[in-house]
Amino acid sequence: MTMEDVRQIILSILADIAPDEDISSIDDNTKLRDQIDLDSMDFLDIVMELRKRFNIEVPEKDYEHLATLAGCVSYLTPLLKDRQLAS
Amino acid sequence: MSKPSRDWLKGVLSAYDTIVIGSGLAGMTSANLLAKMGHKVLLAEHHYNMGGLATWFKRKGGHIMDISLHGFPCGMIKTLRKYWNQDISKRVIQLKNIRFDNPQFSINTTFDKIDFTHILRERFGILKEVIDEFFVTARAMNFYDDLVMTTRDLFEKFFPGRTDVWRFLMEPITYANGSTLDDPALTYGIVFSNFMDKGVFTYQGGTDHLIKEMKKELLRNGVDIRTHCMVEKIYVEDKTVQGVRINGQDIVCKSVLSNSNLLTTIEQLTGEEHFDPEFIKEVKKVRLNNSSCQVYMGIKRGETVPHVGDLLFSSVADEYCTDKILSKDVTSRTFSFYYPEIRPGTNRYSIVSSTNARYQDWANLSEPQYKKDKHDLEQSTLDALEKYVPDIRRKVDHVEASTPKTFKRYTLHPSGTSFGTKFEGLKISRDLPKQINGLFHAGSVGIIMSGWLGAANYGVIVANETDKFLRQLSPSLVTASA
Numbered sequence A: 001m002t003m004e005d006v007r008q009i010i011l012s013i014l015a016d017i018a019p020d021e022d023i024s025s026i027d028d029n030t031k032l033r034d035q036i037d038l039d040s041m042d043f044l045d046i047v048m049e050l051r052k053r054f055n056i057e058v059p060e061k062d063y064e065h066l067a068t069l070a071g072c073v074s075y076l077t078p079l080l081k082d083r084q085l086a087s
Numbered sequence B: 001m002s003k004p005s006r007d008w009l010k011g012v013l014s015a016y017d018t019i020v021i022g023s024g025l026a027g028m029t030s031a032n033l034l035a036k037m038g039h040k041v042l043l044a045e046h047h048y049n050m051g052g053l054a055t056w057f058k059r060k061g062g063h064i065m066d067i068s069l070h071g072f073p074c075g076m077i078k079t080l081r082k083y084w085n086q087d088i089s090k091r092v093i094q095l096k097n098i099r100f101d102n103p104q105f106s107i108n109t110t111f112d113k114i115d116f117t118h119i120l121r122e123r124f125g126i127l128k129e130v131i132d133e134f135f136v137t138a139r140a141m142n143f144y145d146d147l148v149m150t151t152r153d154l155f156e157k158f159f160p161g162r163t164d165v166w167r168f169l170m171e172p173i174t175y176a177n178g179s180t181l182d183d184p185a186l187t188y189g190i191v192f193s194n195f196m197d198k199g200v201f202t203y204q205g206g207t208d209h210l211i212k213e214m215k216k217e218l219l220r221n222g223v224d225i226r227t228h229c230m231v232e233k234i235y236v237e238d239k240t241v242q243g244v245r246i247n248g249q250d251i252v253c254k255s256v257l258s259n260s261n262l263l264t265t266i267e268q269l270t271g272e273e274h275f276d277p278e279f280i281k282e283v284k285k286v287r288l289n290n291s292s293c294q295v296y297m298g299i300k301r302g303e304t305v306p307h308v309g310d311l312l313f314s315s316v317a318d319e320y321c322t323d324k325i326l327s328k329d330v331t332s333r334t335f336s337f338y339y340p341e342i343r344p345g346t347n348r349y350s351i352v353s354s355t356n357a358r359y360q361d362w363a364n365l366s367e368p369q370y371k372k373d374k375h376d377l378e379q380s381t382l383d384a385l386e387k388y389v390p391d392i393r394r395k396v397d398h399v400e401a402s403t404p405k406t407f408k409r410y411t412l413h414p415s416g417t418s419f420g421t422k423f424e425g426l427k428i429s430r431d432l433p434k435q436i437n438g439l440f441h442a443g444s445v446g447i448i449m450s451g452w453l454g455a456a457n458y459g460v461i462v463a464n465e466t467d468k469f470l471r472q473l474s475p476s477l478v479t480a481s482a
């Protein structure tokens, strides 16, 4: 998976969690929380979804890496680089 | 008569990934999520209805009474949408007329930050800066804060000596989760802020509708639901969950998620001998929360009730006082008015009065005394309601009371606790899986994890832990759903 694939996956997960938000306008380097209405339960949903789809475990101490979209991409790409995108 | 117990387990599998004990909002929500994640889930409930305290009953004359549908924060919309479905979440509506009536003040409010700010300024004469600072402080509180500061300290700091303000800020929360001025301020801050976000909400269709929809969703996701099924024992060997006994039958499972009371789960279902003595020492320190009394009043078919408010916090006590609120000599009541909008199409009204109560005040009465005290409670409640709904006695054709004993009987909660445990219970609940592999607890606990929203969200948090545990056992379990 490329960085762009990972980015799209995160965006699709966010779209499920926050269907009323305009996901396409998210800025990669600004905190997600400052752009869309996300609470700690929503971050838990991201973690659960990543485990469900790719069997990757994000330990609680690493949650801070998920604060921005760019952070998500750089944290997750190494974990996902050998995976094929599910068709 | 109920059928022989083995019928209720007919066709049950010999093993499950998770057995969820109890179908309260936490139990149901975690069962639903775990099933959606691909696990094989059995949900066992001893009662014939699901829902736990989120329940209702029907009486002759077409009456439907809700037990705990008085109001929840707007966060419930999101929780219902994410962990249940869109249709369920769309039924959440706002209750806009919250009333206080007591010797210190009479106020109507939408119970949100904007209106509270306005009232605190205009009515109580508090400076805008102080109010803003108070809201910011309450909102910023979280689970990791220190526990030294109590709600009393918090109020003392912002509104010294203003017992009228304290009452305005505290009385509804005491009803919502049994907390007092002496509980950690963070429990107040979290719950108060949740409500202040947008106000108080309810579920259109009533509890019966909600639970029916949840049951459908559970079945769609493949949860094996079993009512009339009492879990009697959790089997543990080598600090690891092996299975459970339900109605006398053993069933194997990799994990147990107990929605039964925390202390019952540890002391009775599992057995203290399976835990570290140091842990049990902490368990012994856990205090249960208080219980409740309610009086349910069904309005005759064709009769109406004027719109006197959705929720009414009424009290004849001079000041806010936890002891008085818990006392059997009732001075404070919360009235919930159910207008036809709650169950569109039925054109019916009902009123439920709730008071916080102590189990020990009701547990040891003789049968005639118990009956008499219940009757007195019904009558004094009607008397108190007369002030708001004149002629109430002519309008009602069903009156019935419940006590802490009633809550205990239906939910099995020790002392009929309405809101789980005090704050210290949360750590014990979180630490269970560190003591026994595969043993999880979710349900009203620690004040902040109680109420409909708290219990449901805690169900999600613990389902996440359970899923993590199950996937570590079988790493191949990847559902590539996109």
Ligand SMILES: Cc1cc2nc3c(=O)[nH]c(=O)nc-3n(C[C@H](O)[C@H](O)[C@H](O)COP(=O)(O)OP(=O)(O)OC[C@H]3O[C@@H](n4cnc5c(N)ncnc54)[C@H](O)[C@@H]3O)c2cc1C
Residues within 6 Å of the ligand: B021, B022, B023, B024, B025, B026, B027, B044, B045, B046, B047, B050, B051, B052, B053, B054, B067, B068, B069, B070, B071, B072, B176, B229, B230, B231, B232, B259, B260, B261, B292, B294, B354, B407, B410, B411, B412, B417, B418, B419, B442, B443, B444, B445, B450, B451, B452, B453, B455, B456
């Ligand atoms: C009078 C009253 C009014 C309330 N009002 C509100 C309100 O307006 N808003 C709000 O948000 N909250 C309210 N609450 C609180 C709210 O109802 C609860 O916090 C919440 O419903 C608790 O959910 P729970 O998941 O902890 O489980 P519970 O509802 O406590 O359910 C536990 C379930 O487990 C089952 N069980 C236990 N042991 C076993 C066993 N061994 N085998 C099988 N089954 C078992 C029980 O039968 C029960 O169904 C109120 C509570 C009360 C009592």
